[in-house]
Amino acid sequence: MGVFPDPLLQLIRGLGELPGVGEQTAERLAFHILQGGKDEALALARAIQEVKEKLKACRICNAVSLESTCAICADTTRDRGLILVVESERELAAFERMGRWQGTYHVLGARGVAGNRIHLEELRASLAGEVKALLERCRAGVREVILATNPDKRGDLTLSLLEEALGREKLPLSRLARGLPQGAHIEWLGAPVLEEALEQRRALRGEGAS
Numbered sequence: 001m002g003v004f005p006d007p008l009l010q011l012i013r014g015l016g017e018l019p020g021v022g023e024q025t026a027e028r029l030a031f032h033i034l035q036g037g038k039d040e041a042l043a044l045a046r047a048i049q050e051v052k053e054k055l056k057a058c059r060i061c062n063a064v065s066l067e068s069t070c071a072i073c074a075d076t077t078r079d080r081g082l083i084l085v086v087e088s089e090r091e092l093a094a095f096e097r098m099g100r101w102q103g104t105y106h107v108l109g110a111r112g113v114a115g116n117r118i119h120l121e122e123l124r125a126s127l128a129g130e131v132k133a134l135l136e137r138c139r140a141g142v143r144e145v146i147l148a149t150n151p152d153k154r155g156d157l158t159l160s161l162l163e164e165a166l167g168r169e170k171l172p173l174s175r176l177a178r179g180l181p182q183g184a185h186i187e188w189l190g191a192p193v194l195e196e197a198l199e200q201r202r203a204l205r206g207e208g209a210s
C-alpha cells in the first residue's frame with residue numbers, strides 16, 4: 001500500500017477498520033470513492049461527521065437520538081410502564097418494523113465489545129452503566145420488563161446478567177419465547193416470528209408473562 005499517496009492510504013486504513021471489510025475490499029472501496037462523483041463522496045463524509053457530532057444517547061432509554069429524549073420516549077401514546085430491553089438499536093428497529101409494540105425500550109448498547117468471543121466479566125463491565133440506569137428506571141415505576149436478547153452466546157450471557165441484576169427487583173420480568181433459532185439475530189427475523197416470540201413471552205419472575 002506504500003505506493004499510494006497519504007490521503008488515499010488513510011482512507012484505505014479507515015475503511016479497513018470497519019467490521020467485515022478486509023484489506024482488498026477497503027482498497028476497492030477507496031478507489032470507488034476516489035473515482036466516483038465528488039458530491040456523493042462529500043455527502044458520505046458529511047453523513048459520517050453528523051452521525052458523530054449530532055447524535056446522542058436518549059437520557060431515558062439510551063437509544064441513539066437527535067434530541068436528549070428520543071422520539072419513542074417523547075411519544076405520550078407509548079406505554080411507559082412496559083420496557084423491552086434490547087442489546088442494540090438494530091433490534092429496536094426490528095421491533096419497530098414489526099409495528100405492534102406499544103411500550104418503550106431500553107438499549108443496552110455494549111459498544112465496542114466483539115461478537116461471540118465475548119467473556120462474561122468483559123460484558124458485565126461494559127454493561128454496568130446501562131444496567132444501573134435500567135434498574136433506576138424500573139424502581140421509578142414500571143409494570144413489566146421484557147428481556148429481548150439475541151439467541152446467541154453474547155445474548156445468552158446478557159440475559160443471565162440481566163436476570164441476576166433485575167431478579168432481586170419486585171417487578172414482573174419476562175423473556176422472549178423460546179423457539180427463536182439459535183444463532184439467529186433478532187434483526188433478521190420476520191415480523192410474524194418476532195410478534196409470536198413477544199406474545200408468548202415467558203415469565204422469569206412475577207406475573208409478567210401473558
Ligand SMILES: [Zn+2]
Pocket residue numbers: 058059060061062063069070071072073074
Ligand atoms: Zn428514549
